[in-house]
Amino acid sequence: MTRGLIASGKDKADAGASVRRRSGRPSLSNEALLDRALDLFLEKGFDGTSIDAIVAAAGMAKRTVYARYGDKKRLFMAALSRAIDDWIVPIDSLRALEDDNLEQSLVRIGDALVANVLKPAGLRLLRLTNAESVRMPEISVENVRLGTEPTVAYLSELFARRLELAPRQALQAGQAFLNLIVAGPANSAAWGQELDMQQVEQQTRFGVRVFLHGLTAREAPGHARMRKLVSEATALLDEVRVGLEQAERPD
Structure with a gap:
């Protein structure tokens, strides 16, 4: 029973070595993390990709990913922005x-x-x-x-x-x-x-x-002339309409 609660000297040494290995493991660069995440998002979509899968692909602690991006959506947007910028x-x-x-x-x-x-x-x-x-x-x-x-x-x-x-x-x-x-x-x-x-x-x-x-393209001369005539005719009709309206008003 005591053995199950208290680590032996060898167990402590092994645990210390494990801690040293973990602390000495090189951290994956942010760019590499985003690349790994993007590969999974492209393959499986947003819903089909879990943080656990990204962590496994990146070889990075989950707490590190959350510390950098907070949640999956922010990580997705960061990976997407990097991909667009590179593309x-x-x-x-x-x-x-x-x-x-x-x-x-x-x-x-x-x-x-x-x-x-x-x-x-x-x-x-x-x-x-x-x-x-x-x-x-x-x-x-x-x-x-x-x-x-x-x-x-x-x-x-x-x-x-x-x-x-x-x-x-x-x-x-x-x-x-x-x-x-x-x-x-x-x-x-x-x-x-x-x-x-x-x-x-x-x-x-x-x-x-x-x-x-x-x-x-430049407008053909004939088209320009026609537009001018239509504009002049419209202006003349407006003048006639105004004159008729004034003539119909009672004194």
Whole structure:
């Protein structure tokens, strides 16, 4: 009975060695912890991933994980933010694709953005954010903040610089470019459709031409003249209407 309550000298020595081994074990870096957690979230989803599973994969004490992030949701958001930040195409890389030919520059930029979103890691991340953002709207907010907004800002600056667009028009052009060139292939692939990359590249080239045509097309002289005549006729009718209303008023 006493033996069960009091450790022997050998037991104490073994326990001390165990404590020393635990205290001397190198702590997993925060980046590595987030990477392990993300792998599990991508594989099993938020509900299917437990803190115990993350702890086992990371080889880290549960109390350490809770001390760093508090709960599973905060850990999930941190892992997701890191993944989005690593996944997006750096703005400097996009800027390096520019040259004097705007159309060819936009084709290369479009190809880079589409290829990035269609990578296996990109598609898994896209599917995860789509699946979880309904109950966690902050996921979409974070995705836009880290991924969409910097890219739109760069494209807006590009269009303002190369096409001399006003700030509001440049912003709308940047958003339209992403929707026209990137959103289609991304959504199709996220829903499981197999894409032919040669066709995707052809679609990018066609989309860039359509985009630039709509952005730079000038109104035909005949159309401008017709709009002017309609405007003048409308103004004249307004004057007649006002005159008739005044004439019908009793003195």
